[in-house]
Every structure is written in C-alpha cells, then in structure tokens.
Amino acid sequence: MDCYIGIDLGSTTTKAVYLDAQENIIGRGITNSRSNYDLACQIAREEAEISARFGILKQEILARESSDHSLDVLPWILCKFKLAQHMAQLKSLRHECTTIAERLLTDKKAKYQGALQEIFNRMELEANKLYSPDVSNRSDFFRDLAAVQYINLAEELASKDKDYSFDRLVGIFDSSILKVESQSYAKDFDQYLRFAREEVVKLPEFAKLKTKIETATNKIIDLKFNVINTIGTGYGRQRLPFPKHQIRSEILCHGLGAHAMFPATRTVLDIGGQDTKAIQIDGEGIVTNFQMNDRCAAGCGRYLGYIADEMNMGIQELGPMAMKATTVSKINSTCTVFAGAELRERLSLGERREDILAGLHRAIILRAMSLLARSGGIASEFTFTGGVARNEAAVKALHKLVEENYGKMKINISADSIFTGAVGAALFAKRDTRGDLANVDLGQLRRGAVEE
Amino acid sequence: MAKQIADIQKEESMILQKDMIADHFKALANSNKLGKKVVYTFVPGNLNELIWAFDMLPVHPEINALQSGMRKKSGDYITEAEKFGHSEDVCTYVKCDIGMMKKGNIGPTGEKLPEPDLLLLSYTGCFTFMKWFELLKQEYKCPVVMLHVPYQADGKITPEMSRYVSEQIRKEVVPALEKVSGKKLDEDRLQELLASSGRAEDDLCAVWDAGKITPSPIDAYFGGVYYIGPIFTAFRGLPQCEEYYKTLRAEVDYRIKNKLGPITPEGHVVKEKYRLIVEGPPNWTSFREFWKMFYDEGAVVVASSYTKVGGLYDQGFRHDAKRPYETMAEYCLGCYTNMHLPGRIDLLERYAKEFKADGFLINSIKSCNSFSAGQLLIMRELEKKTKLPGGFIESDLVDPRYFSAANIKNRLESYFQMVDAKRGA
Numbered sequence: 014m015d016c017y018i019g020i021d022l023g024s025t026t027t028k029a030v031y032l033d034a035q036e037n038i039i040g041r042g043i044t045n046s047r048s049n050y051d052l053a054c055q056i057a058r059e060e061a062e063i064s065a066r067f068g069i070l071k072q073e074i075l076a077r078e079s080s081d082h083s084l085d086v087l088p089w090i091l092c093k094f095k096l097a098q099h100m101a102q103l104k105s106l107r108h109e110c111t112t113i114a115e116r117l118l119t120d121k122k123a124k125y126q127g128a129l130q131e132i133f134n135r136m137e138l139e140a141n142k143l144y145s146p147d148v149s150n151r152s153d154f155f156r157d158l159a160a161v162q163y164i165n166l167a168e169e170l171a172s173k174d175k176d177y178s179f180d181r182l183v184g185i186f187d188s189s190i191l192k193v194e195s196q197s198y199a200k201d202f203d204q205y206l207r208f209a210r211e212e213v214v215k216l217p218e219f220a221k222l223k224t225k226i227e228t229a230t231n232k233i234i235d236l237k238f239n240v241i242n243t244i245g246t247g248y249g250r251q252r253l254p255f256p257k258h259q260i261r262s263e264i265l266c267h268g269l270g271a272h273a274m275f276p277a278t279r280t281v282l283d284i285g286g287q288d289t290k291a292i293q294i295d296g297e298g299i300v301t302n303f304q305m306n307d308r309c310a311a312g313c314g315r316y317l318g319y320i321a322d323e324m325n326m327g328i329q330e331l332g333p334m335a336m337k338a339t340t341v342s343k344i345n346s347t348c349t350v351f352a353g354a355e356l357r358e359r360l361s362l363g364e365r366r367e368d369i370l371a372g373l374h375r376a377i378i379l380r381a382m383s384l385l386a387r388s389g390g391i392a393s394e395f396t397f398t399g400g401v402a403r404n405e406a407a408v409k410a411l412h413k414l415v416e417e418n419y420g421k422m423k424i425n426i427s428a429d430s431i432f433t434g435a436v437g438a439a440l441f442a443k444r445d446t447r448g449d450l451a452n453v454d455l456g457q458l459r460r461g462a463v464e465e
Numbered sequence: 466m467a468k469q470i471a472d473i474q475k476e477e478s479m480i481l482q483k484d485m486i487a488d489h490f491k492a493l494a495n496s497n498k499l500g501k502k503v504v505y506t507f508v509p510g511n512l513n514e515l516i517w518a519f520d521m522l523p524v525h526p527e528i529n530a531l532q533s534g535m536r537k538k539s540g541d542y543i544t545e546a547e548k549f550g551h552s553e554d555v556c557t558y559v560k561c562d563i564g565m566m567k568k569g570n571i572g573p574t575g576e577k578l579p580e581p582d583l584l585l586l587s588y589t590g591c592f593t594f595m596k597w598f599e600l601l602k603q604e605y606k607c608p609v610v611m612l613h614v615p616y617q618a619d620g621k622i623t624p625e626m627s628r629y630v631s632e633q634i635r636k637e638v639v640p641a642l643e644k645v646s647g648k649k650l651d652e653d654r655l656q657e658l659l660a661s662s663g664r665a666e667d668d669l670c671a672v673w674d675a676g677k678i679t680p681s682p683i684d685a686y687f688g689g690v691y692y693i694g695p696i697f698t699a700f701r702g703l704p705q706c707e708e709y710y711k712t713l714r715a716e717v718d719y720r721i722k723n724k725l726g727p728i729t730p731e732g733h734v735v736k737e738k739y740r741l742i743v744e745g746p747p748n749w750t751s752f753r754e755f756w757k758m759f760y761d762e763g764a765v766v767v768a769s770s771y772t773k774v775g776g777l778y779d780q781g782f783r784h785d786a787k788r789p790y791e792t793m794a795e796y797c798l799g800c801y802t803n804m805h806l807p808g809r810i811d812l813l814e815r816y817a818k819e820f821k822a823d824g825f826l827i828n829s830i831k832s833c834n835s836f837s838a839g840q841l842l843i844m845r846e847l848e849k850k851t852k853l854p855g856g857f858i859e860s861d862l863v864d865p866r867y868f869s870a871a872n873i874k875n876r877l878e879s880y881f882q883m884v885d886a887k888r889g890a
Contacts, residue, residue: 262879265886299886302848303879307859307872387841387857444889 014069015239018061019438020054021266022046022247025286025314025400027053029061030435031238032443036273040065041432045154050252052195054245059199066202066233067091073229086219086226088146093209096144098198101205102155103140105196107133109189117188121176128177129185132166156194160186203234242442246434248287258445264290264303266437271396272298273436275425279392282381282411283433284401286314289381291388298437304388312347312380314400320373323353324366335370335406342372347380371406378410382418391415396425398433478713482694485709487574489699493522494576502646505581505601508775510589510614510797512638514658514702514784519646523699524578526597530561532573534749534863542568543864556593557832557864563600583645584609585638590616590802591835610641614797620808622798630794652789658702659793660786665696666778668710673779675717676767676820680737682720684727686766687756690747697775702784729760738763739884742816744809744843745828745836746771748860751868755860758874762881768816770809773801780812806839810846817851824884826856831867854887856880 016039021028023046031040042060046053071087107129114125136159142148143158163186171179210230214223245253246266253260263283271281272294281292289312293302306313321328342364346355352373359369385391395415401407408426415422429436496503502521506512508528516523533539542564543557549567551560565571572578586598586609595611602609612633615626639650672692676685683689692713700706720727726734730753741759743766748755759766776782782799785792797803804812817825827844829837844855858876861867 262875262882264879265882300879300883301887302844302855302857303876303883304857305872305876307869389845 014236015241016065017241017439017442018058018243019266019435019440019442020058020243020245020247020253021263021432021434021438022050022054022245022249022253023286023400023434024248025318026431027057027247027249028432028435029054029057030432030439031061031065032436032439034443036440036443038429038432038436038439039068041429041435043431046249049195050249054253055197059197062238063094063199063202065238066236067094069236070229070233073232074225077225077229086213086222089213089216089219090206090209090226090230092144092146093212094205096140096212097205097208098201099140099144099155099158100137101198101201102193102196103133103136103159106159106189106193109192110185113185113188117185118181124176125181125185128170128182132163132170132182135166136162156190159190206230206234242445244438244442244445246438248285259442261438261441263434264292264305265300266434266441267398268292268294268300268303268437269298269440270433270435270437271398271425273440274427274429274433275394275396277394277423278396278425280385280388280390280395282385282395282397283399284313284377284381284397284407285399286318289313289384291381291384293389293392298440302389304384306380306384311349312377313349316347316349316352316377317373317401317404319349319352320356320370323356331370332374332404332406334367335374336409338367338371339365340368340371341375342369344369344372344376345379347373347376371410374404374406375410375414377401377407378414381411382414386418391419391422394423394425396427398427398430400431402426402430478709478716479691481705481709481712482691485695485700485705489522490572490574490576490578493524493572493579496522496579502582503579504583504585504642504645505598506585507587507589507591507594508697509591509800509802510587510612511697511701511775512585512587512612512634512793512797513699514655514662515634515638515642515650515793516585517658517702518651518655519642519648521582521642521646522579524581525698526562526601527558528698529565529573529578530558530863531749533561533565534865535752536573537750537865538565538573539750539863540865554832556597556834557862557867559593559597559600561863562597566601566604580605581607583607583641585641586611587614587797588612589614589797589800590804593835608641608645610638612638612797614803617798617803617805617808620805620811622795626798627791627794630797631790634790634793655789656786659784659789661704661707662696662702662784663786665701665707665710666776666783668707668714669693669696670778671714672710672717673768673772675721678721679740679821680724680726680734681740681765681767681820682717682725682727684729684734684759684766685772686741686743686747686769687729687752687759688727689766689769689772693772693775727765729756731757731760734760734763734765736763737765739824739881740765740767740820740822742767742813742820742822742825743769743771743828744813744825745840746774746830746833746862747828748868749863750861750865751870754870755868755873758877762877764881767820767822770801770813770816773812775800777801777812802835806842809839810843810850813843813847814850817847817853822851822853823888824854824856824880825851826858826880829857829859831859831861832864833862854880854883856883 015034017032019030025046026043027046029042030038033039040061041064042057044053044056110129111126114129118125167179167182171177210226213219214226244259244261245255246261246263250260267281267283271278283290288305290303290305292300295301317331318328321331342359412424503524504516504521505524505526508525513523533542539561543560545564545567546560570578584598584601584607588594598609614630643649675683695706695709726737741764777799825847827840829840844857848855858873
C-alpha cells in the first residue's frame with residue numbers, strides 16, 4: 014500500500030501520521046519526545062504504522078461481517094495485541110534487571126535474584142488485567158505501567174523481609190528501564206497479532222467469527238507499506254536524520270494541516286509546548302504571513318506544565334478545574350518563570366484556585382491574541398491547533414476573546430488537532446515529487462547521517 | 466583563478482576602508498597634538514563636508530556603537546550604562562555610547578576618543594538623537610548647535626522646508642563652527658568637498674544599481690553596510706572616499722562581467738535562490754551569524770532601506786557644489802529616517818518591482834522606536850501592493866541579549882519555505 018509519512022518532532026510529544034494515496038489519514042502515532050528525539054521519532058512512526066494496520070483491519074472486518082456487533086471484536090484484538098507487546102517488553106525488562114543485579118550487587122546476590130523472579134512472575138500474571146476494553150489505564154506508556162506494578166511489589170517485599178532494601182530494588186528498575194524503552198518492538202507485529210487473534214477467538218462471543226478474523230488479520234499481516242516519501246517538521250526537526258529538502262518548518266506544516274482538516278481556514282493559531290504561532294493561509298493552505306513568540310515560551314504549553322507542577326496537578330486536570338471558576342482572576346503576565354510566584358501570591362490573597370486558573374488560561378489566550386493581531390488579525394474560518402487546543406478552558410477563553418475583538422466567528426478544533434503539524438508534513442511528503450527516502454530505516458539513517 | 470582574483474579584489478576595497486578608519490581614529494586620538502577640533506554628529510543628515518571645510522574631525526557615536534557591537538564589546542557597555550540608570554528600553558546605541566564613555570571612551574580601534582568641542586545635532590527623524598546629545602552635553606559641558614530638520618510629514622520636501630534648513634545652516638551652524646574652530650568658512654573648500662561627494666555618490670549608485678541584475682553581484686544589506694561605510698561616516702567629501710568608491714565599483718563590475726555572486730564571509734554566493742528586499746537595520750552583535758543564515762539558504766538582499774539612512778542617492782539626490790547651502794539642506798531632509806510611512810512603503814514597493822524581488826523581510830529592532838514604529842503596517846501594505854510574501858523577524862542593534870539565533874533561524878527558514886510554497890502555487 015502506497016503511503017506518505019509526516020513526523021512532527023515537538024518539544025513535548027512526537028507525532029507521526031500516515032496518509033494514503035488519496036490523502037486520507039490512515040495512521041496516527043504519538044509518544045513522549047523525552048530527550049531522545051531519534052528514538053521518539055522512530056516510536057511515533059511505528060505507533061502510526063500499527064494504528065494504520067488496525068484501521069485497515071477495521072475495514073476488512075466490516076467488509077466481511079456487517080452485523081451490529083462485528084466491530085466489538087476490534088477493541089479486544091487491540092487489547093490483546095498490546096498485551097503481547099507488553100509481555101515482550103516485560104520479558105526484556107526481566108532480563109535487563111537480572112543482568113544489572115548480577116553485575117552491580119556485591120552481597121545477597123542470590124536473594125535479590127530470587128526476589129526479582131518473584132516480582133516479574135507476579136507482574137506477568139497481573140499484566141492481563143491491564144489490557145481489557147473496559148480498563149482505562151493512567152498511561153499508555155510501558156514505563157509508567159511497569160513502574161507502578163514493580164514499585165508496589167518491591168515495597169511489599171521490602172516491608173515483609175528486612176533483608177531487602179526497597180531503594181536497591183528500585184535502583185535496579187531505574188537502571189534497566191531506559192534500555193528496554195529504547196528498543197523497538199514493532200518488528201514483531203505479526204507475532205503479537207497472531208497471539209491477539211488466538212486469544213480473542215477463545216472468547217465465546219467471538220468464536221463463531223474465527224475464520225473471518227483469521228482472513229482479515231492475515232491480510233493486514235501480509236500488508237506491506239510502500240512509503241513513497243517522509244517529511245519531518247517540528248521544534249526538533251533539525252535533529253531529524255533527513256536531508257534538508259525533507260524537512261519543513263512547522264509553520265508551513267500547521268498551515269497546510271489546518272487547511273486539510275478545514276479547507277475554509279484562513280487563520281490558524283497553534284499553541285504548542287515551546288511556542289505560539291499565528292498563521293495566515295490562503296485558499297490552498299499556503300502560508301501568507303505568520304508571527305510567533307520571540308525568545309521565551311511565555312504563554313505556551315510549557316507554562317501550563319509549570320502551573321500544573323506548582324499546583325501538584327496533572328496538566329489535563331487544569332482545564333476542567335478552570336471551567337469551575339465563578340469569576341476570572343485578572344492576570345496579565347504569562348511569564349513561565351514567574352508563574353509560580355504569581356500563583357502563590359494570588360492564593361495568599363485568598364483567591365480561589367478555579368478562578369486563578371481561569372485567569373491564567375485567559376492570559377495565555379490574550380498573548381495569543383496579540384500575535385494574531387500582529388500577523389494580520391483573524392479571518393474566518395479560524396482553526397485552533399496544538400496540544401493546548403485540547404484544553405477546554407483555553408478554548409472557552411479563545412471563543413470569548415475572539416468574539417469580543419473580531420465578532421462571532423467559526424472556530425474549528427479538530428479531534429486530531431495535535432496531529433495538525435504531522436498531517437501538514439505528510440501532505441508535503443505527497444506533494445514533493447523528489448521523495449527519495451522511500452521506506453526509510455530511521456535506525457540506519459541515524460548511524461550514517463544523510464547528506465543532501 | 467577567478468576566485469583568487471575576486472578575493473584579491475574584495476580585499477582591496479575592504480583594506481582601503483579599514484585603513485581609512487584606522488587613520489581617522491589615529492587622528493582623533495592625536496587631535497590635541499594635531500591641534501584639531503572635534504565635532505560629534507549623527508549619520509543621518511550629517512554635514513560632513515562642512516565639518517571638513519573647517520578642518521575639524523567628525524565623530525559619529527552610532528558608528529562607534531555598531532563597531533563596538535561587531536567587536537563584541539557592546540554588551541559590557543550597555544550593562545555599564547544601565548548601572549547609571551538607563552532603562553532596558555532605551556536605545557542600545559545610546560547605552561553603548563554612554564557605557565563606552567563611562568569606561569574610558571576607548572574607541573573601536575583601541576585608541577582613546579577625544580572629547581567633543583562641539584555637538585552638532587542634525588536632527589533627522591530620530592527623536593532619540595536629541596536626548597542622546599542632551600546626555601552628552603551634561604557629560605562634556607560643551608556647546609551644542611541644533612539643526613532642526615522638519616519631518617517629511619506630507620511625503621515631500623517643500624521649498625519652504627529647504628529654505629528653513631539652509632537658513633539654519635547659514636545662520637546658526639556655520640557661525641557655531643566658526644566660533645569653535647576660530648576660522649572663517651572657506652566656501653571654495655566647501656564646494657570642492659561637495660563636488661567630490663557628488664562623484665563618490667555616482668559610483669555608489671552604480672553599485673546599488675547592480676542589484677537589479679539576476680543573479681545579483683552584490684548583497685545590498687549585509688554587503689551593503691560595508692559599501693555605505695565611507696560615505697555615511699567621516700569620509701564623504703574626501704579624496705580617499707572617492708578612491709574607495711572607484712575601487713568598489715570596479716570590483717562589482719568585475720563580478721558582473723564574470724557572473725559572480727556577492728562575496729560573503731563564507732565565500733561567493735554560488736546559487737541565488739531568493740532575491741529579497743530588507744527593511745530595518747541589521748543586528749551587529751551577531752552580524753556574521755545573521756548573514757550566514759541568509760547565505761546558507763542562497764538568499765541575497767538586492768535592495769535595502771537601511772543603507773539609505775545616510776542618503777537616498779539612488780533616488781537621484783546628489784550633493785551639488787554649485788548650491789552649497791541648499792544641497793546640504795536637501796540632503797538632510799531627504800534621508801530615509803526623515804521619510805513618512807507612506808513614503809517608505811512607496812520606496813520599498815518600487816524596490817520590489819525594480820529589483821525583481823521574491824519577497825521582503827523586516828528586521829524589527831527592539832530598542833529603536835523610530836525605525837520600528839509602523840513596520841507591521843509597512844508589511845501589511847507591501848503585501849497588498851506587491852503580492853509578495855513578507856517576513857518579520859526581531860532582534861536588536863547592539864544588545865546581544867536580544868539576538869535569539871534559534872528563534873530567528875526558525876522564522877527565516879519558515880519564511881524561505883513560504884516563498885518556495887508561493888512559487889510552487
């Protein structure tokens with residue numbers, strides 16, 4: 014299957030998108046950018062490919078079985094697939110931990126090795142519980158899931174038997190996890206999918222679909238993606254191991270991506286982790302003007318991150334809390350460095366957390382409004398993209414300020430808004446006829462930098 | 466071989482300029498011994514020929530500041546000025562100058578600058594000039610003579626404006642210079658100097674005109690700031706200035722003949738990919754890094770407005786020895802800094818057309834209100850009138866804290882890709 018890939022290497026997350034020849038989004042992948050951009054890039058891409066395969070699987074199943082419940086099987090296949098992947102990672106983590114323990118421990122070696130085996134045996138037993146369509150995990154990342162299990166078990170063990178040091182057990186985990194995280198597990202896709210379908214057809218409700226599931230999954234196992242071209246963008250794009258003509262500015266990618274999602278878009282606001290961009294585009298999605306914050310990341314996603322840390326909350330909890338405000342605190346500064354001081358000052362004055370948060374969200378949007386004005390104002394339709402577009406309080410403030418300054422206007426926010434830059438990059442990949450990085454092996458590229 | 470010759474040619478005009486500057490600062494350092502009086506004055510609307518007619522030595526504080534910026538000394542000077550109460554938002558040329566003075570007034574070549582015997586305030590478009598010399602007056606306790614140059618509020622120079630300025634030169638500036646120098650004005654000498662200026666200006670215009678050729682043999686912004694060096698600063702009217710422009714013109718002619726691109730610190734521009742018009746002064750503290758961002762992308766600036774702050778010669782103005790007072794007045798009135806916004810827009814629009822530009826770029830200077838005010842409006846209007854893509858970057862003159870390389874590079878790259886996308890559409 015011919016496809017085009019766009020990779021958006023952001024400061025917080027890395028996104029990858031697969032497009033088919035008709036420019037439909039067929040796969041999306043997202044991962045933490047961490048400090049390892051190359052790896053983040055590879056993992057996002059693999060995730061996108063897996064998501065593309067599952068998308069096709071859905072079509073295949075629908076084509077063969079169109080009863081109302083036929084699609085119920087998909088979440089099960091996906092969960093079992095993830096379970097298989099998780100088990101493989103767990104196996105690798107067990108190996109890593111025992112190796113590290115062997116190498117580093119000087120006393121009670123055998124005892125610790127026994128403890129590790131016990132911990133991992135139990136982790137394997139419990140893994141099943143993590144993957145079911147009705148379970149929603151706090152994180153999708155293996156590191157987070159495994160850490161919770163491991164730490165709980167280590168704690169239990171250390172409290173029962175004084176011979177074990179909890180810190181030492183955790184130290185073994187910490188030294189091992191990075192290596193496990195840095196491995197790619199996507200190459201065993203076929204193996205995981207076979208495991209998943211075997212598990213799924215064991216469930217009574219899907220037993221009668223056995224042949225259909227097998228035919229459909231076989232089709233996606235055999236499916237080969239023929240990557241015609243890849244384009245990279247985003248904050249860390251210079252780190253992508255691509256030749257120059259395969260790297261595009263995120264401003265152009267956000268413009269084109271927003272155009273693809275909402276073709277009548279003329280103004281785009283993107284608030285990402287490190288920068289805010291106000292972009293004007295023409296009827297073809299081509300950027301005609303842009304403004305972005307200079308120097309500091311005041312009022313960007315990172316600012317919300319600091320606020321969340323200060324409040325000891327998750328970043329995704331800020332918006333809902335701000336929505337509960339009864340009045341909006343008047344805050345003008347969006348300086349990330351002073352965010353904590355501003356917050357504590359307000360709290361000490363007795364203002365409610367909800368109201369302060371509503372004020373902070375408004376301040377972010379006020380700053381964005383200034384950039385928008387500098388770029389030429391807001392023309393209908395207006396599309397809001399980037400991670401902050403998923404924050405309901407920011408969206409509410411935006412609606413209000415846009416209406417106050419420019420009148421009522423159609424504001425678009427796509428469910429895929431975080432992928433806007435990657436979609437734009439993938440579209441550039443399709444439009445660029447020079448695509449000579451077909452089926453690029455990122456690992457190999459990393460080893461030998463590509464020169465134009 | 467061609468490259469070798471080109472390198473040698475390049476060196477010739479640059480060495481000439483370097484020697485001129487060194488000689489001038491040496492003369493300044495020895496002004497007492499030489500018995501020469503010193504006049505501080507500003508670049509836009511300077512009365513260089515008049516100063517030389519009295520055999521006095523001119524000092525241009527903005528040039529000292531930009532030289533300090535290029536030599537990485539401005540950061541310390543600015544911090545020094547801030548210690549004396551000058552806020553973060555004050556023009557960094559001013560702070561750099563004040564800081565340099567407070568640290569012993571060692572000029573860019575390492576020699577001490579003399580104190581002024583007169584502050585000749587030719588006021589053309591920049592309000593800060595007035596405040597600047599107020600500060601210097603307090604420090605040096607020397608006389609100030611102000612030449613008030615009316616702003617081109619209606620976009621033209623009327624005979625009344627011209628008379629107003631020439632009368633001030635005749636009745637206020639010349640007597641002040643006569644008093645400080647103790648000499649009568651030698652009108653023949655003044656006319657000689659003005660005639661020489663006119664000849665150098667002819668050669669400079671031929672250089673600017675070369676930017677119309679595709680690919681361009683000159684860079685009219687980064688290269689341009691060297692081309693304007695002698696004529697904007699202490700040397701206009703002197704034989705060595707004429708000599709410099711003859712040499713420069715020959716070098717450009719050589720490049721035209723051999724179809725060579727402009728010379729940059731990284732080498733010749735081999736493939737011109739973007740032809741740009743630039744509005745606004747450059748950043749001096751990271752000048753080479755800034756230039757390289759253009760060079761790396763194959764971007765050549767074919768015309769710029771900054772290189773017109775000391776005279777719009779390319780628009781036809783020439784110093785005319787036959788009308789000494791009137792010509793000096795018209796020169797002061799016609800500087801780019803003295804133009805109103807619509808006039809600046811018209812000029813940039815003409816440049817875009819005549820120089821077959823792919824787009825225009827504005828470098829907005831944080832601490833320069835007189836240049837930066839209205840630049841967003843200029844961009845909007847130019848986009849409408851030329852249908853060319855406009856780009857906007859922000860930096861500063863000589864405050865290194867305001868040059869964010871990653872941010873500027875990001876914007877420039879996005880801008881160049883925007884030009885590409887527009888071409889493709």
